[in-house]
Amino acid sequence: MIKVCVCVCVCVCVCKMVVYRFLGVGGPVLVTGLIPRFSARFYNNLTNNNNNNNNNKLKNKNPVRSVSGLRDATHTLSTHTHSGSVCVAEREVRVRFAPSPTGFLHLGGLRTALYNFLFAKQHGGTFILRLEDTDQSRIVHGAAQDIEHTLEWAGIPPDESASRGGVYGPYVQSERLSLYSAAAASLIESGHAYYCFCTNHRLELLKKEALHRGQTPRYDNRCRHLHADQVQENLAQGKPHAIRFGLHAEAEPFEDLVFGWTGHAVGEVEGDPVILKNDGFPTYHLANVVDDAHMHVSHVLRGAEWLTSTCKHLQLYRALRTTPPTYAHLPLLLNPDGTKLSKRQGDIYISHFRQQGALPEALLDLITNCGSGFNSNRIGRNLNELISEFNVSKIVTHSAVLDLRKLPEFNRVHLQQRIEDGLQCRLLVDEVKNLLTLTYNDLIQERDVLDHNYILRVLHMRKRHISSVKDLVSPVYSYLWLRPSVSWQQLEEMSSESHDIIAHVMLVIKGRNGEYTPEFLTAELKLIAKTLKKTKYSSVMKILRLALTGQQQGPSVGEIMVSLGEDEVCCRLQRILEA
């Protein structure tokens, strides 16, 4: 058996010029172009059953037989870290978010989509949405639509997707089966993959035996060693089969943009993985490699749970003679108690937050704030600021704690920004109007409260205090839309001077258009309190608050009076005097 050498590739990136050095360990120094042939030879040695083919391959001067649609190997990586910063070379940036439609979009998925979106937009690249629906039994009805609609709602829509189209479609894996079977066939032909005829029964037995011995179950690669004649006979008999990829034992390190140099001797710890199932559907490993290559994906930003699989994927890229993307594995998202933010918890679905009145920009801000990837963190960043401030070199490997208790605060800050933006605020006014109609409907007697300028004023007065426009239709704010019923007796009980106070206030505020501000009103109310013998300033406030709102708590009396407006305040006070 030929001694096999491990290649360590040291990449140096100097202003778009990529220089490669391959260090042969225990073997001759190899140049880039030899890599495909080198690995083919390696496999033919592993599968020591087809020596004739083997010789042909070694003589073949032009072994590049790329699968249709897949690029030939050029072995140029596009991104390398150099003195801590990421240098994106000439390759066009194309990234993808590739969820399985096995559930609605949740926070973890939104985080992955967002980081891909930010990276794409920062580099003038393309953001692709691809649905990985090869596990047909787990598909959830409506999930595919929910994922795309939610990305649109969040303001991070894909550039290419099933509904938007694009040149590398279809964007749904179940519609791309011919690409995977072609890739699997080419891998069989080049000796990198083989037919596996093992029955489920045998695989179960292997598993049981391993567990019995206290070992991790793994396939024993038995069919890798089947004789070619046996394979032909089994195929001729129509025996059910899967296609497995022959892993090689060496750890080929790769440079992850987040985790740095990483390598796993995956072939030593795992059995050969199935790449194409008996039903013609690919497994994740083959499908994501074939699609990323076919869709010219330049960078893969995905969850750290895929880090160990990446070595497998790189072996597949090499076997398919295509250029792998650059990987950046994102750290896990955790709950404050340290548990994994799993999609099994119902309350992390984006639709849930949406129903609660969460603003998309607040969710995005919270997600990025709890994690890394920015030179500094601050609350209140909008999407454009996230794009310009994102720095992939700043993503750290340790898990991010997502504290959802902070969401109301993030929402408040972003709601204030919307209120201060004329166009956005107009939409908020309409939203409040709809909410009012839904909540109070016939109860609203004064149609003036549905007036645009009235709602606008309320929004501006409350913008530092509410975290959702829905707050405005909660009982504490009902006084803004409905006249309270307050009895004269209630006010008398608070002070025998109540009548004087109310009459005095009405005198002061009538016809004060220009000066009608919370500050002016507070100052005037203080003056009134000074003239009273039996009632303190704080009690004056309590009386007025009760008279105007029917409540004992709420915003300052000055603010309440401004929100309601002079006419409405006079009307409410007059009603009490006449009661």
Ligand SMILES: *[C@@H]1O[C@H](CO)[C@@H](O)[C@H](O)[C@H]1NC(C)=O
């Ligand atoms: C991104 O982060 C790296 C590593 O900390 C730093 O060297 C680089 O200057 C940052 N880039 C920008 C644009 O801030």
